[in-house]
Amino acid sequence: MTTARRTQRERRDQAESALLNAAxxxxxxxxxxxxxxxxxxERAGYSRGIVTHHFGSKGELLNRLARGTQTGFVPGLDGLPPGSDxxxxxxxxxxxxxxQDGVASRAFLVLWAEAATDPExxxxxxxxxxxxxxDLCEDVRAGIEDGTLRGDLVPAEVAVAIVGQLRGIGLQRLLDPRAVATERLRHTVTAYWRRSLHAGGG
Structure with missing residues (x-):
């Protein structure tokens, strides 16, 4: 019985993963x-009824897609304490x-851009x-408290600026991948924020 339930759950999870990837x-x-x-x-090889069974509506499908594409986008952060590191x-x-140009990250950026004009x-x-x-505010506050980040920073403003820069870089990459060399840029941008935010400018 337990094995049968597990197999059924695995089939369900596999179907949902395939449907989200197709979306x-x-x-x-x-x-x-x-x-x-x-x-x-059709793209995933299932009927519309299966899609409706799993998600109920286009709105819920988009909701799940948005959450799924953002979850785990940056690996290796789980377990790290809040702060400048x-x-x-x-x-x-x-x-x-x-x-890495994965379909999930590109889909998230397209969805994010279209959200500005799509009420759904x-x-x-x-x-x-x-x-x-x-999350960014939590890191900035922790860095201020432990003295690694400047004490005059406003966490909410820093968070808006970082999100704006990261998403802006993502949209540029989406439009013209050749113009955005991420392996070089990641070091440049990280070094910029390190200098700008750290106490003593280091």
């Missing part, structure tokens, strides 16, 4: 407005991940950006 591919290729549950099912690793790792996407990405900024 990401379609978003990258043709944008959000052309996305339908039927097309996602985690902050700089996030910046470096984020730009490095952009260079806007609430999801406001929440995602708010969570991203909250």
């Amino acid at each position: 990401a591919e379609l978003v990258v290729e043709q944008g959000v407005r052309s996305l339908t549950l039927a097309r996602v099912g 985690r902050l700089l690793r996030l910046i470096d790792g984020y730009i490095g991940a952009l260079g 996407l806007a609430p999801v990405f406001r929440e995602r950006d708010e969570a991203f900024r909250a």
